[in-house]
Amino acid sequence: MARRSQGTKLHLAVLCLVVSCHAIGLSDLMERASQRSDQLPHSLVHADSHFPPMGRVMMPRPSMCHTSSLQTPKDKEQALRVSENELISLARSLLLAWNDPLLLLSSEAPTLPHPSNGDISSKIRELQDYSKSLGDGLDILVNKMGPSSQYISSIPFKGGDLGNDKTSRLINFHFLMSCFRRDSHKIDSFLKVLRCRATKMRPETC
Amino acid sequence: MMWRDVGVTLILSLILPVVAQGARHTPPGKPKLTSCRSPDKETFTCWWEAGSDGGRPTTYSLFYHKENSETVYECPDYHTAGANSCFFNKNETSIWVNYNITVVATNALGNNFSDPVDVDVVYIVQPHTPENVTVGVLEDEDGPFLRVSWEPPRKADTRSGWITLIYELRVKLEEAEEWEEHRAGQQKMFNIFSLHSGGVYMVQVRCKPDHGFWSEWSTASYVKVPDYIPRERSMWILIAVFSAFIFLILTWIITLNRSSVKHCLLPPVPGPKIKGFDQQLLKKGKPEEVFNSLVVQSFPPRSTDYEDLLVEYLEVYVNEKQELMPEGKDLRDVGCLKSKSQSDNDSGRGSCDSHTLLMEKCGGVESKDESSYEEPELLQGQAGSWERLERGDSQVVDTPDSSDARVKTWPLVFSPSIHGSSDNHHYGTLEMPKQHSTSEITYSVPDHLFPTSTSFPHHHHPEYRDSLGEYSEYRHSRSPSTGVLYHWEAQHHPQAHSNFNIRNLERQKEATGLGLPPSRSMEYVEVQKVNQENQLVLKPLSSHGRGPSQVQFGRAVVDYSKVNGVNNDNVLLLQRQREMAEAGQYCDYREKEGAEAERYPTQQQGKTTKDGPVATQLQESTCLTTSGYVDTVPTMPTF
Numbered sequence: 001m002a003r004r005s006q007g008t009k010l011h012l013a014v015l016c017l018v019v020s021c022h023a024i025g026l027s028d029l030m031e032r033a034s035q036r037s038d039q040l041p042h043s044l045v046h047a048d049s050h051f052p053p054m055g056r057v058m059m060p061r062p063s064m065c066h067t068s069s070l071q072t073p074k075d076k077e078q079a080l081r082v083s084e085n086e087l088i089s090l091a092r093s094l095l096l097a098w099n100d101p102l103l104l105l106s107s108e109a110p111t112l113p114h115p116s117n118g119d120i121s122s123k124i125r126e127l128q129d130y131s132k133s134l135g136d137g138l139d140i141l142v143n144k145m146g147p148s149s150q151y152i153s154s155i156p157f158k159g160g161d162l163g164n165d166k167t168s169r170l171i172n173f174h175f176l177m178s179c180f181r182r183d184s185h186k187i188d189s190f191l192k193v194l195r196c197r198a199t200k201m202r203p204e205t206c
Numbered sequence: 207m208m209w210r211d212v213g214v215t216l217i218l219s220l221i222l223p224v225v226a227q228g229a230r231h232t233p234p235g236k237p238k239l240t241s242c243r244s245p246d247k248e249t250f251t252c253w254w255e256a257g258s259d260g261g262r263p264t265t266y267s268l269f270y271h272k273e274n275s276e277t278v279y280e281c282p283d284y285h286t287a288g289a290n291s292c293f294f295n296k297n298e299t300s301i302w303v304n305y306n307i308t309v310v311a312t313n314a315l316g317n318n319f320s321d322p323v324d325v326d327v328v329y330i331v332q333p334h335t336p337e338n339v340t341v342g343v344l345e346d347e348d349g350p351f352l353r354v355s356w357e358p359p360r361k362a363d364t365r366s367g368w369i370t371l372i373y374e375l376r377v378k379l380e381e382a383e384e385w386e387e388h389r390a391g392q393q394k395m396f397n398i399f400s401l402h403s404g405g406v407y408m409v410q411v412r413c414k415p416d417h418g419f420w421s422e423w424s425t426a427s428y429v430k431v432p433d434y435i436p437r438e439r440s441m442w443i444l445i446a447v448f449s450a451f452i453f454l455i456l457t458w459i460i461t462l463n464r465s466s467v468k469h470c471l472l473p474p475v476p477g478p479k480i481k482g483f484d485q486q487l488l489k490k491g492k493p494e495e496v497f498n499s500l501v502v503q504s505f506p507p508r509s510t511d512y513e514d515l516l517v518e519y520l521e522v523y524v525n526e527k528q529e530l531m532p533e534g535k536d537l538r539d540v541g542c543l544k545s546k547s548q549s550d551n552d553s554g555r556g557s558c559d560s561h562t563l564l565m566e567k568c569g570g571v572e573s574k575d576e577s578s579y580e581e582p583e584l585l586q587g588q589a590g591s592w593e594r595l596e597r598g599d600s601q602v603v604d605t606p607d608s609s610d611a612r613v614k615t616w617p618l619v620f621s622p623s624i625h626g627s628s629d630n631h632h633y634g635t636l637e638m639p640k641q642h643s644t645s646e647i648t649y650s651v652p653d654h655l656f657p658t659s660t661s662f663p664h665h666h667h668p669e670y671r672d673s674l675g676e677y678s679e680y681r682h683s684r685s686p687s688t689g690v691l692y693h694w695e696a697q698h699h700p701q702a703h704s705n706f707n708i709r710n711l712e713r714q715k716e717a718t719g720l721g722l723p724p725s726r727s728m729e730y731v732e733v734q735k736v737n738q739e740n741q742l743v744l745k746p747l748s749s750h751g752r753g754p755s756q757v758q759f760g761r762a763v764v765d766y767s768k769v770n771g772v773n774n775d776n777v778l779l780l781q782r783q784r785e786m787a788e789a790g791q792y793c794d795y796r797e798k799e800g801a802e803a804e805r806y807p808t809q810q811q812g813k814t815t816k817d818g819p820v821a822t823q824l825q826e827s828t829c830l831t832t833s834g835y836v837d838t839v840p841t842m843p844t845f
Contacts, residue, residue, distance in 0.1 A: 041417050061304075063274040074300045076248050076368050182302055185328050185417065189368070192416075196367025 040184035065179035097155035233316025273304035331418035334359035
């Protein structure tokens with residue numbers, strides 16, 4: 001519910017922007033965006049908990065996530081050196097890159113050979129909502145930040161389906177979920193770094 | 207020699223296995239990675255536990271490789287984090303990268319690999335405990351409160367936003383068992399209110415990254431709360447004092463109005479009022495004197511009198527054909543014998559009071575002569591107990607009766623069906639039907655009590671005819687056990703009268719009526735009893751103190767005369783009956799108390815002529831009977 005209200009707030013922010021009111025500052029937007037992004041990993045953890053730990057051998061390596069092509073900072077120093085525009089761009093790119101996979105996951109979840117596939121599918125739907133609202137908020141944010149921040153890298157998703165047999169479907173599903181979990185962490189971290197940079201007036205929020 | 211060899215061999219064979227056992231080595235057991243943790247998302251440490259060492263010194267080494275390369279690295283630092291640990295410093299730590307870590311145990315005989323573990327640093331963040339936890343007591347208008355403040359752990363870089371920490375603290379009294387936990391979010395300060403005065407509190411704080419593990423609790427900080435009176439308690443004291451004050455005031459007020467409160471809460475039970483019972487006498491005198499005054503000769507009635515004492519009901523009918531004067535309208539109402547029950551001083555009358563009984567025979571009260579009618583409040587119960595004997599005929603009445611003529615219906619139940627029977631019945635033959643059931647308090651004045659000549663077989667009857675009407679209404683209830691005494695107030699209003707036909711339920715021969723000359727004064731006639739002829743034995747109560755028989759009730763001497771009937775001259779024919787009179791015997795009133803006969807004239811002024819008939823009538827009946835008392839309770843239903 002908090003997310004919904006935040007989505008509503010973001011939409012209100014859009015309206016405000018339309019009528020040229022600058023009631024909602026950048027920092028507030030960042031705050032809300034980061035709060036929204038914070039929820040992604042949590043949700044993913046819940047979804048991931050349904051899956052038993054799988055044999056590492058069979059699990060595809062995380063480097064095979066489709067977003068691994070996107071260059072992102074690997075540690076704190078690198079991350080702190082990244083510019084704000086790039087940070088927001090990375091966040092938005094990552095978010096965008098997961099729209100299609102989420103669609104696939106949501107379509108596959110109900111037929112997943114898993115006892116709690118109902119919970120999983122509802123979680124997937126939830127993730128879709130979060131992503132959508134976060135994406136909208138970030139769009140508003142970049143409008144405020146300027147044109148140079150609006151660059152988005154396009155990361156295509158080529159995975160057609162999860163596989164044919166039951167085991168591979170489960171494995172691939174789990175793999176996709178873990179990739180998304182990591183990427184949601186990245187998005188969250190980038191936005192929080194961005195927030196701290198944007199709110200120099202209120203260091204206590206960092 | 208050989209023995210020595212054998213001995214050495216034996217010894218060797220004994221010793222060698224032992225030695226050999228001690229010298230048996232095996233490769234080390236399998237180590238196991240227990241946990242990896244990163245306090246700041248920049249470095250991390252992994253710990254393992256060793257398996258069996260296999261009897262040889264064993265070394266452990268950790269190897270890892272990152273997810274997208276096959277290069278295996280060894281742990282750079284085995285010492286910083288303690289034994290069986292590997293510390294990865296900043297340079298070697300990558301975020302969002304999976305580390306595949308393996309620990310190898312090696313001894314002289316071999317080595318053993320642990321199971322590999324995948325670690326992503328971003329998921330294993332567990333910060334250190336918050337630092338500089340300070341607790342202070344501050345004052346507020348509501349009382350003291352605790353202010354707890356802390357700082358993030360040194361290593362966590364929250365300033366750049368790399369790590370976002372949320373905090374939690376817990377508080378308890380030193381001697382308490384349960385902690386009280388509070389989430390503080392991202393703030394580094396917290397206030398705790400509602401403290402126990404004089405208590406010692408313990409406070410601890412911990413933190414957690416947005417996606418990670420909780421840190422350990424900080425070391426407890428102690429703080430003592432100074433003594434104070436809680437504001438709430440002082441408020442309660444104030445409330446208590448205020449209520450006590452109000453309570454005192456209320457008590458004082460109640461004490462002042464003690465009597466009225468008592469009267470309100472505990473209404474006084476009305477005391478018994480027995481006629482003739484002198485309470486003062488009771489208080490002062492001896493009980494015997496008091497009770498003696500209550501003794502009535504005729505009471506309790508003797509068994510022989512019981513028959514006579516049976517009181518039947520009288521129906522009092524008002525002549526319907528006769529129209530009432532305008533004032534007569536009241537009569538109609540009155541005719542219903544609605545008497546307002548009035549409470550008089552006498553008590554204990556309620557049982558006979560019944561609206562329904564009276565209303566049953568609500569008939570129209572009609573007066574014969576309109577013109578001469580003047581309807582006083584007939585039947586309007588004043589005291590309700592008295593009926594008025596009215597003079598219908600002005601001719602009869604010379605002297606205008608001044609006072610308000612009131613017909614007071616008798617308290618005893620009485621349903622006077624008053625109906626005008628015919629023209630000239632204005633008599634009051636009070637003959638009570640004998641058989642009228644008295645189980646209830648219905649009564650009806652028999653039809654023939656009244657006006658028609660037939661109802662008056664009595665020779666006195668014609669005398670009644672012309673009488674305009676004395677209306678006697680009375681009520682009585684049959685009380686087998688007690689005689690009935692009616693107090694009859696004969697008041698004759700010269701001008702107002704209504705036709706009340708008082709009829710007996712049963713036609714009785716005796717229509718001996720006693721013509722009552724119109725009189726203006728209020729006369730009380732007491733019905734002593736009902737004789738077998740269903741005649742009311744009336745005895746005029748003389749307010750003048752005359753009285754054949756002084757009823758020793760402590761009150762005014764009353765004379766009782768039995769009304770045989772009302773003759774045409776509107777004369778109440780009173781009868782006297784001896785105490786021991788059997789049916790049909792009448793005591794001569796005059797005989798007994800000759801003076802009484804005179805009274806009637808006095809009652810009806812100017813009607814000396816009536817004395818004659820009165821007297822003559824009285825000759826017939828002579829006995830004065832004192833029967834039981836009828837309590838003329840004016841609790842008759844109001845009309």
